[in-house]
Amino acid sequence: MNVLKSLRDKYASLSDVKKTALWHTFCNVAQRGASVITTPIFTRLLTTGEYGLCSVYLAWFEIFLIITSLNVQNEGLNNGLIRFEHDKDGFTSASAGLAVTMTLCWAGVYLLLRPQIDALTGLSSFVMLFMFIELIFNPPLYLWINRNRYDFRYRRPTVVMLLYSVLYPVVAIAAVLHTQYRAEARIISIAGFQGVFGCFFLFWLLYRGRKFYDAKYWKFAFTFNLPLVLYHMSQTLLNRADSIMINYYTGTADAGVYNVAYTAATLSLLVVSGINGSFNPWMYRRLKEKNHRELGRQALNLCVLVALGTVALTAFAPDIIRILATGDYVEAQWIIPPVSASVFFIFTYMIFANVEMYLGETRFVSLITVAGAGLNVVLNAVFIRLYGYIAAGWTTLVCYALIALWHYVYMLRACRRHGVEAPIFRGRALMLLSLGVLAATFVMLLVYRLGYVRYAVIAAAAAVVWLMRGRLVGALGIRRGE
Numbered sequence: 260m261n262v263l264k265s266l267r268d269k270y271a272s273l274s275d276v277k278k279t280a281l282w283h284t285f286c287n288v289a290q291r292g293a294s295v296i297t298t299p300i301f302t303r304l305l306t307t308g309e310y311g312l313c314s315v316y317l318a319w320f321e322i323f324l325i326i327t328s329l330n331v332q333n334e335g336l337n338n339g340l341i342r343f344e345h346d347k348d349g350f351t352s353a354s355a356g357l358a359v360t361m362t363l364c365w366a367g368v369y370l371l372l373r374p375q376i377d378a379l380t381g382l383s384s385f386v387m388l389f390m391f392i393e394l395i396f397n398p399p400l401y402l403w404i405n406r407n408r409y410d411f412r413y414r415r416p417t418v419v420m421l422l423y424s425v426l427y428p429v430v431a432i433a434a435v436l437h438t439q440y441r442a443e444a445r446i447i448s449i450a451g452f453q454g455v456f457g458c459f460f461l462f463w464l465l466y467r468g469r470k471f472y473d474a475k476y477w478k479f480a481f482t483f484n485l486p487l488v489l490y491h492m493s494q495t496l497l498n499r500a501d502s503i504m505i506n507y508y509t510g511t512a513d514a515g516v517y518n519v520a521y522t523a524a525t526l527s528l529l530v531v532s533g534i535n536g537s538f539n540p541w542m543y544r545r546l547k548e549k550n551h552r553e554l555g556r557q558a559l560n561l562c563v564l565v566a567l568g569t570v571a572l573t574a575f576a577p578d579i580i581r582i583l584a585t586g587d588y589v590e591a592q593w594i595i596p597p598v599s600a601s602v603f604f605i606f607t608y609m610i611f612a613n614v615e616m617y618l619g620e621t622r623f624v625s626l627i628t629v630a631g632a633g634l635n636v637v638l639n640a641v642f643i644r645l646y647g648y649i650a651a652g653w654t655t656l657v658c659y660a661l662i663a664l665w666h667y668v669y670m671l672r673a674c675r676r677h678g679v680e681a682p683i684f685r686g687r688a689l690m691l692l693s694l695g696v697l698a699a700t701f702v703m704l705l706v707y708r709l710g711y712v713r714y715a716v717i718a719a720a721a722a723v724v725w726l727m728r729g730r731l732v733g734a735l736g737i738r739r740g741e
Contacts, residue, residue: 275411282413286420291526297428298522301445302584304435309442311515312382315506316446318499319380320390325491327362327394329484332401339479340409351406352468353476355461358398360472366391381506386443389450396457403460419456427452490625493632497658500632501651504639513648516587520594520652523579527568527599531606539613546617551683558610559688565606566692570699572599574717577707590649592707596700597652603696604659607689611666614683620673627669631662660693 273281302310329335331354343350369376369387377384404416430452434444465471501521506514538561545554572579576595580588615624635658642650667686674683706713 275413279408279411279413282417283408286417286424289421289424293424293428295522295526297432298519298583300428300432301435302519302588304432305441305445305515307512307515307587308510309515311502311506311511311513311518312386312442313445314502314514314518315381315511316386316390316449318502319382320393321495321499322492322503323365323390323394324397325488325495327365328358328398329361329481329488330491331358331480331484332398332405335480335484335487336402336405337409338483339476340406342479343476346468347406347409348464348468349470349473350468350476351402352464353470353473354480355399355402355464356471357477357480358402359395359461362391362395362398365394381511386446389447393450393453396454396461398457399461399464400453400457403464406464423452423456490628493625493629496632497628497635497655500636500639501655504636504643505648505651508643509648516591517594517648517651519580519584519588520591521598523576523583523591524572524595524598524652525602527565527572527602528605531565531602531609538610542610542613543617546614546683551679555682555684558684559692562603562607562610562689562692566603566696569599569603570696570703573700573703574713576703577710577713593649593704594652596704597656600696600700601656601659604656604663604693607693608659608663608666610684611663611670614670615666615673618673618677618679620669620676623669627662627665630665631658634658634661663693 301313305313324330336351336354339350339354340347369391373384373387377387380387382390404419407413407416427448431445431448434448435441438444470476502514502518505517538558542554542558545551573596576592576599579595580592584591612624615621635654638654638657639651642654667684667689670683702716703713706716
């Protein structure tokens with residue numbers, strides 16, 4: 260009871276800013292958690308082809324959403340609310356009007372080019388119809404959520420997002436169980452659920468803001484967000500191009516297997532993003548104090564923890580797949596190792612990018628993302644055709660490793676430009692750690708078919724780490740006070 264009372268008192272003492280951040284993180288975890296929890300259900304209700312069709316739909320939806328809405332519900336909203344503080348409700352409702360209008364215009368383009376777009380996406384006209392319903396009503400929902408978060412009103416958005424996270428899987432499962440067209444049923448439930456929520460909040464925003472069209476607001480939202488399209492598109496392609504290109508070259512069944520593996524392998528991304536979010540403010544303070552030694556030591560410490568986590572996920576990949584899916588998805592275990600190792604490189608480049616952001620050196624951040632996405636597409640086009648869909652996991656690893664390297668090089672240049680002479684991070688230690696992650700990944704792949712050997716290797720590695728923990732920590736130079 261004392262523990263609960265202490266937690267309640269601590270929560271009550273938090274500012275609205277911190278409570279908003281806390282509940283925002285919790286909602287993100289709940290959404291991702293609901294997706295992971297329902298994966299074993301859908302992999303058993305759907306065939307690999309049906310599961311792959313749903314995965315391809317979601318991938319194309321994320322790409323089309325950037326094109327049709329310009330992501331006005333994200334960065335552009337916050338900047339507009341600062342600029343037009345005297346009429347925040349009006350700007351928000353006008354942004355919703357712009358997103359809806361652009362989506363309807365793109366729907367017209369789709370009707371004109373329907374055969375070509377259907378062939379490009381591999382989706383039927385029936386499925387594309389429901390995608391456009393979701394594309395229309397997704398921005399109003401998130402405009403309302405982000406508008407409330409801007410003013411640190413967290414209660415209503417939290418309730419809405421938790422209801423969405425809980426009710427959507429229930430509706431989707433019920434829809435799949437009551438028809439033979441199971442993939443289509445899941446897609447329709449996604450679009451229908453989004454439509455109900457989005458329609459309500461569209462009318463609510465228009466009621467509060469009283470503006471569907473405003474030339475000044477539309478011009479600002481359009482001109483601010485248009486240059487960011489390439490950046491957002493590149494980020495999305497890095498995450499989603501694999502599923503789309505696997506579907507194009509080898510079929511929806513392989514896309515389904517790959518998506519199960521990708522879901523399992525990127526579970527740690529949720530934790531990694533949380534670590535980076537907590538580490539970033541502390542990091543900025545150390546940079547301001549020019550306390551680079553402590554910053555480098557703690558950053559390396561976190562990299563070691565993330566490395567151990569990604570290797571552990573790789574080690575238990577066959578067991579994870581048995582939990583998440585049926586025997587039809589067993590090949591997914593070969594995709595988890597490279598994608599899991601990619602998470603380590605994602606974390607390292609996020610740390611390097613934090614330094615670039617602090618120094619105000621953002622000129623090449625978008626360029627690095629675009630180059631990585633372009634390389635991913637090219638490598639997929641070559642190696643998926645040569646070696647099958649499993650190659651997509653390795654192309655992802657190569658791209659993220661190169662992105663981390665490019666960020667490191669650019670960060671060093673940025674530091675020199677701003678007079679930061681002493682190295683912030685220990686490059687040699689990070690390089691050895693990266694090679695260790697890659698080596699451990701390959702070792703685990705070699706023993707996947709030998710269950711007892713794999714568990715023996717895991718136990719032996721854990722014992723060695725425990726017995727030599729003092730030497731390992733000392734070798735990495737992260738002893739307390741060193």
